[in-house]
Amino acid sequence: MNKPDMDPDIEYDPVFLHSRREAIVIFCIWVTAIIWVVPFCYFQGYGQNVDPSTLSLTIGIPTWLFWGVFIPWVVADIFTIWFCFFYMQDDPLGEAHEGADIEEELAEMRAAARQTQDGGGA
Amino acid sequence: METFLNAGTTFAAGSNSALLTFCLYTLAVFGIAWLSNRLLQSKSFMSEYFLGSRSLGVWAFALTFAATSSSGGSFTGFPSKIYTHGWVLALWIGSYMVVPICTMGLLGKRLNQVARISGSITVPDVMRDRFHNKYFGLLAVSLIVFFMSFNLVAQFKAGALILQTLLADVDMFHTVSIRLFSSMTETGGIFEGVKAGYLLCLFTFGVAVIIYTTYGGFHAVVWTDVMQGVVMVCGVMIMLPLALYQVGKLAPSGESGLEYSTREMAKMTPPQAGTATLRLTAARDRDTTLRSDTWLPFTGESGEQRLLRLTDLVMIPAGQTEVADIGILELTAAGDISRKMNQLTASDLDPEIDVTDVDTTPYQYGSDPSHAGAYVSAPGPSATDVNGFLPVSLAISFFFMWAISGSGQPSNMVRLMAFKDARTLRLSIFTVAMYYSAIYFPLVIIFCCARLLIPGMEAESDRIMPAMAVFLSENAGIAWLAGLLVAAPFAAVMSTVDSFLLMISSALVRDIYQRNINPAAEEKLIKRLSYLFTLIVGTAAMIGAINPPQFLQDIIVYVGSGLAACFLAPVVYALYWPRANAHGCIAGMLAGFAAHLSLYFSGIFANGSFFRPYRIMNFDPIIFGLLVSFITVYVVTLITPAPSPELVRKYFGKPPAKPTP
Known part of the structure; x- marks a missing residue:
């Protein structure tokens, strides 16, 4: 499944493809959370002139926060459990090439030095 | 002879146990550093000292991530805000419901893989290797050192202040601080106007952190984070039932403690x-x-x-x-x-x-009868702002600030490079999600109850956490428990400072010295430099915190959002877009930095202070900074040449199958 901005000649690493798909799902859950929480709290909790005797509470929490933050928090936790245990893949992340970057740099420096020497000799 | 009134006996016993806890705690931290140092003898020094050999398991990774992210602010600033502004803080912190999955899941797996491919140890390393561009590495390291240096000074000050708060009622603390430091504070210079108690706390806190971080490296930081993370969650879990029980004793029969507490808060005026x-x-x-x-x-x-x-x-x-x-x-x-x-x-x-x-x-918002019930509704009471504590534009900004900006913090990214495998990552996301759920919403409940149990703490609201800990444990007849409870905020700030300290020294040793000055440096030299730079950076930050500039809390906010504006977009594109190139990402990093900074500069003209930034449509500058950065990377990348196919294959292509023997 290659996107327009991806080179069809390259066989892409499944770890990259899985990570990208998982990142998109996570971004969607963030969008869902903000769309649920902020408008709900805005309409139910902002600018209310509260009468203590009629204040609506659910298990001791102001009802607007119970449905606007507490319940979405529980739903987000359930989603996280699903994501971690049933969706996210255990991809192999590969061996760490400790010192590979430094070695590559040293090799380039030596090659450049050789080139200069050769250039000087010629 | 003097007459003392209200000698504060309530807090004294608890504070003595705070002193004992602090001593035991410091000893434990040194023990951990000693054990970590033994690991340094047997492994690749650089990778072990700065990245724990990429071997973190679930508990270590989850708790170091959670403890570092929830800095000292979570255990001093946040309770103080709940106490001062009421239930609206549940909305303020609401985005923490998705913070673990966003900050760890958005980048974690892929960043860890890319770092392994190149052998990168630091975030600037990743950027430099991914695009094979040393100027990008230098830009990234310059921004990190610029931002983090301010932050480190601020965090040292925060640590010293927290320790001072915890020990405020210990007589021995006052005696020792006056004996040791009063002559120093009289000499003037950088000590002018500094209190002896603050100096003692700064040096005690600073020396402890510098020694264990320098000697033990990344593993010492991680293991102390684990211990600190456990202390924090235990503190909250013990305080919650005690607070509900004690407020319940005030409630009429048939009404739960929390219900009574909220109804009473609805009647409160600031x-x-x-x-x-x-x-x-x-x-x-x-x-x-x-x-x-x-x-x-x-x-x-x-x-x-x-x-x-x-x-x-x-x-x-x-x-x-x-x-x-x-x-x-x-x-x-x-x-x-x-x-x-x-x-x-x-x-x-x-x-x-x-x-x-x-x-x-009177308060600007909350004192007027038309704002009745300000403590149980939004935007919450505010002494200084006529729009209340949390206007809706700020509520939206905090969704960006915690979840998205948190993903863009280099200190979090380093941890994402250190876990062992993908299984560790997914189990850690779950663990941190449960951890935050167990801490943040309960904190809101505990400190809403505190409004009933300890009225009038607005005068010193930063002390509400230790005050509440002592109040609850002594009323429950278990005074020793206060020691454990007051250790939680101290643990939180310690775990933030140590990781920032290691980030700056890794930037200097790895990104500047080894990668730009002397790539052929022997491991023995690198080892000495790593110890030396950690020691020097820590000591310099401690000296900077003796008489720090004003606005340190504002500096922490500026640095956090500034780092995200610089790093998030380039890192996201670098990891997920094969077409991304160095030109685009460098431009995006600079554009994010400039856009964010310009709003802070505009604050000087619009609001009279750099730290009161100009807010477009009342949104925090982080949103504008991120937007500009993401757009700039995309546009500049498309109008500049594509990266070389070799580079794309190296980081995006399927790795060749291992030859079978």
């Missing part, structure tokens, strides 16, 4: 700060000293009961009967006054002191 005159009925032949937590009841003009507390230490000299213009905080809610009056005993009161000339200022 206290009012101001000044008053204190008058003794007759002059005394000795000085009369009144502590800052002294309560003074008096009768109003129409015979009503009024009650105020002092906000500073006050002394009425011998032979005088009056002091004018002293700082006070007056309770305005009838329920608060009656609850506090019930707590005061005869020994707390001095019937020979009268209060006159009370002059107070």
Whole structure:
């Protein structure tokens, strides 16, 4: 499944493809959370002139926060459990090439030095 | 001879256990550093010292991530805000429901893989290797050192202040600080105007952190984070039932403690700060000293009961009967006054002191009758802002700030490079999600209850966490528990400071020295430099915190959002877009930095201060910074040449199958 901005000649690493798909799902859950929480709290909790005797509470929490933050928090936790245990893949992340970057740099420096020497000799 | 009123016996016993806890805690931390140092002998030094050999398992990774992210602010600033502004803080912190999955899941797996492919140890390493561009690495390291240096000084100061708060009532602390440091503070220079108690705390805290971080490296930081993370969650889990039980004892039968607490909060009006005159009925032949937590009841003009507390230490000299213009905080809610009056005993009161000339200022939002119930509704009471504590634009901004900006913090990214495998990542996301759920919403409940249990703490709201810990444990008859509870905020700030310290020294040793000055450096030299730079950076930050610039809390906010504006977009594109190139990402990093900075600069002209940034449509500058950065990377990348196919294959292509033997 290659996107327009991806080179069809390259066989892409499944770890990259899985990570990208998982990142998109996570971004969607963030969008869902903000769309649920902020408008709900805005309409139910902002600018209310509260009468203590009629204040609506659910298990001791102001009802607007119970449905606007507490319940979405529980739903987000359930989603996280699903994501971690049933969706996210255990991809192999590969061996760490400790010192590979430094070695590559040293090799380039030596090659450049050789080139200069050769250039000087010629 | 002096007369002391309200000697603060309530907090003294708890504070002694705080001192004991602090000592035990420090010993444990040193033990961990010693064990970690032994690991350094047997593995690749650089990778072990700065990245723990990429071997973190679930508990270590989850708790180091959680503890580092929830800095000292979570255990001092956040409880103080809940206490001051009420239930709306549940919305303020609401995005933490998705913070673990966003900050760990958005980048974690892929960043870890890319770092392994190149052998990168730091975030600038990743950027440099991914695009094979040393200028990008230098830009990234410059921004990190620029931002983090300010932040490190700020965090050292925060650590010292927290320790000072915890030990405020320990007599030995005052004696030792005066003996050791009073002569130093009199010498002037950088010590001018610095209090001896602050210096003692700064040096104790600073030396402890510098030693264990320098000696033990990344593993010492991670293991102390684990210990600190456990202390934090245990503290909250113990406080929650104690708070609900104790507030429940005030509730009428048939009503739960939390329900009673919220209904009483709905009736509350904010206290009012101001000044008053204190008058003794007759002059005394000795000085009369009144502590800052002294309560003074008096009768109003129409015979009503009024009650105020002092906000500073006050002394009425011998032979005088009056002091004018002293700082006070007056309770305005009838329920608060009656609850506090019930707590005061005869020994707390001095019937020979009268209060006159009370002059107070109401809150900008919350005192007016049209804002009734401000503590249980949004935007919450505010002493300074007519729009209230949390206008809806700020509520949206905080969704970006915590979840998205958190993903863009290089200190979090380093941890994402250190876990062992993908299984560790997914189990850690789950663990941190449960961890935050167990901490943040319960904290809101605990400190809403605190409004009923300990009225009038607005005068010193940063002390509400230790005050509540001592209050709850002593009322439950288990005073020793206070030691564990007050250790939580200290643990939180320690775990933030150590990881920032290691980030700066890794930037200097790895990104500047090894990668740009001397790539052929022997491991022995690198090892010495790593110890040396960690020691030097830590000591320099500690010295910077002796007499730090003002606005440190604002600097922490600026740095956090600034780093995200610089790093998030380039890292996201670098990891997920094969077409991304160095030109685009460098441009995006600079554009994010400039856009964010320009809004802070505009604040000087629009609002009179750099730290009161200009807010487009009242949104935080982080949103504008991120937007500009993401757009710039995309546009500049498309109009500049594509990266070389070799580079794309290296980081995006399927790795060749291992040859079978």
